[in-house]
Amino acid sequence: MTTNDVARYERSNEDEQIHTLENSFPDDFADVLDEGTTHRSTIGCVIPAYNEEESIADVIASLLRQTRVPDVIHVVVNNTTDATVKIASQYAGPHELSTVLGDQFTEVFVHDIGKNPDKKVGALNYGYTLVEGYDYLLGVDGDTVADDRAVEYLEAEAVADTRIGGISAIYSIDEKPITGFLAKFLITGQRSQFAAFNLHNLLRGRNMAVLGGQFSIFSTQALRDVMRENRQMTPWVKDSEVEDSLLSLQIKSAGYLTKISPFARADVGGMTTLRALDAQQVKWTYGAIELMWPGQRGDTKGQPFHPNLRVRWLEHFDMLMNMFVRIAFVTLLAASLSIGAFVFSFWWLIPPVVAIALNTRMAMTMNNRSTRDVLFGLTLAPAEIYMWIRCSHFLRSWTRFLSRKKVDNWAMQAKAERGGGFGHWTPLIFAVAIVAAMVAIWMMLPIMVQSTILWIGWPIVGVITVIQTLSMFFKLVRRQHGYKV
Template sequence: MLEQLAELPEQRATVGAIIPAYNEAETIGGVLDSLLMQTRLPDVIHVVINNTSDDSVEIAGHYAGPHTRMTPSGEQHTVIYVHDIGKNPDKKVGALNYGYSLVEHMDYLLGVDGDTTPEPDAIEHLVDEITSDDRIGGISAIYSIDDSALDGPIAKFLIAGQRAQFAAFNMQNLLKGRNMAVLGGQFSIFSTQALRQVLEDSHQRTPWVNDSEVEDSLLSLQIKSAGYLTKISARARAHVGGMTTMRSLDAQQVKWNFGAIDLMWPGQRGDTRGQPFHPNLRLRWFEHMSMVINIITRLGFVLLLLGSLSISAFVFQAWWVIPPLAAVLLNWKVARSMEFVNRRDYFFAMLLWPAELYMWIRMGHFVRAWLKFFSRQQTDNWAAQAKAERGKGIAWTYPFLTLALGLVVGAAVWLQLPVALRSDVLAVGWPILGVVTVLQTAWMFVKILKNQRGYKA
């Protein structure tokens, strides 16, 4: 009897892939090719095209129908369906929920962005990991920004910065027990049982809601609150599209920061309730506090340096070299942690100024997001990002213009002060900055010496 049971075929978990696509004509073919090359095919692939004005439907339509692939584990089959849902006010959220309605009867939902190409074994790793523990509600792949086919120095610089930013974020989550704060929509697998529990607990009709700027972060919080684990994969990897212009990067980062603040800040705003003490938001708080310290040290140094030069009181101290050196070593470690590191990543880390310039850009995004939140502006950040990706909008220049204006006004006021008063201000400011910088540098050395336990970002 036991021998007969052992001979029975093992029940294979069913996986439905959902690809929400908005003007993805340039990338959708590559995404579908990468899914069809997987060592573990999804049982079905639904391409949900919404609000598109390009040839996404026609290109995806060439892939519609059944597909068969011979893999090391045997012959596998999948079917691709292409759905053009036309104008959809809920945009990506609406497309995801439409896709969920098509695969909710399956064991797992695989969310794939229309510009994300996974490694050939990505789905196999995700399925193996999520089926190994019923407590897991969702797993995110390890993301790397695609740096192929880049034109111009600005695009290469911005992509290098985003690659370092993603690598640092990935490693933080990997080292925290692989607990993932955000199951990113780029390439994540969800237990449909966990999603059904979210619907019941949150009194929602659909898993994703359109009243949050970061629908994936909110859903991750809800999955965690429903008693499930949210994880980052140890091995599944996917390459996502990056932002190649200052305008589009600003819109994306402001949207992400604004959405995170909306979830972090206490109180009720519309249908979204702030959850400042949620376990998934601890890393967010840490990131925002770190950014505040970065702003204090960098802006403080610039102001104190200019103030000292104005009264010919600047004296270089050799120990000032230590913080930049620590930053280079930390950037180098981040680059070394990348699975697909390249020469440009190493140059970005070693030259210091590219990473420093990128940090100033991120500081602008951070400040703009917080000001936007406290101003209570009723703006559609999704629409703002889409507009920026079309090359429109000047909001990305606001932080730089504000900084320049602030320096000019500050200099005018500063030069009117008596020299003795300026000297007193500098005498207080430099020691305070020194203490903060010492603590920040010590923390950098802690991260430099931290064991990465063999993980690769």
């Protein structure tokens, strides 16, 4: 059976409506799914895979378990050096499946495109050429396992509103297979980070600034419009570190909506080592900066004031304030103690108390929260340590960007995931050197100058801390409309 034959295949129960969702969800979103549709759209799934031998079987199996199975699944293996092709090929061929929505058919194709200089972008564009005749392209990362109804939910909402150019699932990380103290800590931090990101997007009208490539569905008509308006030959371009962010921005600029589903869920692959997490976060942040910075790209209309980019600027400003307050507070505290000038005030307990309440509430919004997630928020220390780690990623990203040094962040991430590289220790080494220099300078200053620095520094930190605390409080008391992330 050819790919076009698969695209035209009709399920025998195509008139059956999608099940009504649980009453706990917001009614307006449930109504979208209740309406269903009499037109059966076609969905072509593309899985770009690079050295995914540990996860590719689970990814394909999760797609074959879907209540709404994609009409065709293309696994596009590129630059791989492991058994990804061999394992994926075990699923190749036609599949007749019995689901709650009736009997369905799909076919799995495995393409080994060998050396691919464009890496994931090249694999995605190769996959696009295979499914461009379908109504929707479902992009799935080679380490992402979706809940059984994820495709059903994404398709239902995309079909119900033709303004939607792309819609993303809610992402988290499955912590059950994770072993080791450090790995569990890092995964818990990433789960909290994903939860905050998802909730932020859900509460801003479900408008998604970044349609993550982990598990998102795209209207192929929107992709064609993006290519035409930007004079591109392919939907994804190779000259961006964050191909999903750029495509999301272009879809928005083409007049479409970019949304996050309140129902579809998927577990992505997490980073279990400091070096791997550092490489991933630096690549993401560096790519975002490249999009945001004026003059870096000629195709980001309205840059840097595009709606998607304004959100990113606010995120970076928030991280800058987080880093400044922490460094300034520790510095001033040490300086005050060194000359016996520190006076404790109970007012300083308010920010950490509000932070604990906010972190705990965030943990309680997780759909599959664990005891570790709740303790991560309640005890404050783990969340604070993870924030310091995020600050180091933020600093490394901006330093790398401002240095104008050209690096292959994709290659660096791949190397880090294999256990190579020591760049993640750079912030700590510089921090130790800077602290040593500051201590030496501080000890040489006369007491009058030291007192003046403290007299000016503490009020500045205090004012910024009050503003941040108010911001956390407003996030704490705002309505969450029953969302679970």
